[in-house]
Amino acid sequence: MARDTKSQVEEFAKQLEQALGENLISLLLYGPAVREEGTGDVATLLILRDAGPRDLRPIESHVNSWTRKKHPPPLIFTEREWRAATDVFPIEIEDMKEAHLLLRGANPLEGIETTRDDLRRELEREVRGKLLQLRAEFAAVASDGKALGTLLVASARTFFVLFRGVLRLVGLTPPPEPLDLVRDIGATTGIDPAAFSWILDKLSGRKVPDLKPHDLDGDRYLEQIERLASFVDSFDLTGSGNGSEPGSSE
Structure with a gap:
């Protein structure tokens, strides 16, 4: 800080x-x-x-x-x-x-416990809701490279929270670094970590080129968030099957 x-x-x-x-x-x-x-x-x-x-x-x-x-x-x-x-x-x-x-x-987190059932319900609601919001905002700014880049960075910060929730849902401990977080969510859900490269570079403070209008980095990002939503929608807490397996394509 x-x-x-x-x-x-x-x-x-x-x-x-x-x-x-x-x-x-x-x-x-x-x-x-x-x-x-x-x-x-x-x-x-x-x-x-x-x-x-x-x-x-x-x-x-x-x-x-x-x-x-x-x-x-x-x-x-x-x-x-x-x-x-x-x-x-x-x-x-x-x-x-x-x-x-x-x-x-006093520390308000002491003695506070959550359940996987509640986590699953909130994840489904939040991931789907944030995807719908992302699509609407994407449609409004995709033709403006600078605005598109601003949207991707802001959206990714929100989805990083949800990524950590998904990893907890499947019984994994989320890593603290965004690069490792994206790697692990890719291995777990099948989304492509490469779609987040521009965002991760931007967040790390590296100098990156501005996105172009209708930049493919924006397209790939939206597509991977759609895959995340599909994974969460099909996730089965009983372990009897979670729809598409991590890494599979549909």
């Missing part, structure tokens, strides 16, 4: 702690900023005793200032909501467990 980002995170944590007092239970940093995945979102989880409109007013100006710095607003739960969220957000919870930094309060 860049030094100025660290400073912003600590200042935000201090502001929330002072404004919320005893209403603050936990403040957690998670996501790309902790994983050091390029310049991704600085994502935060905020858990409060009470989160009604009046309870949020003390932090309105601080959250507004935080979002003006181009950071996403924190996910805000009450403690009861958070404890009941394991069946709704297993992908996110397991991802937080693997890469997080406790900023203030």
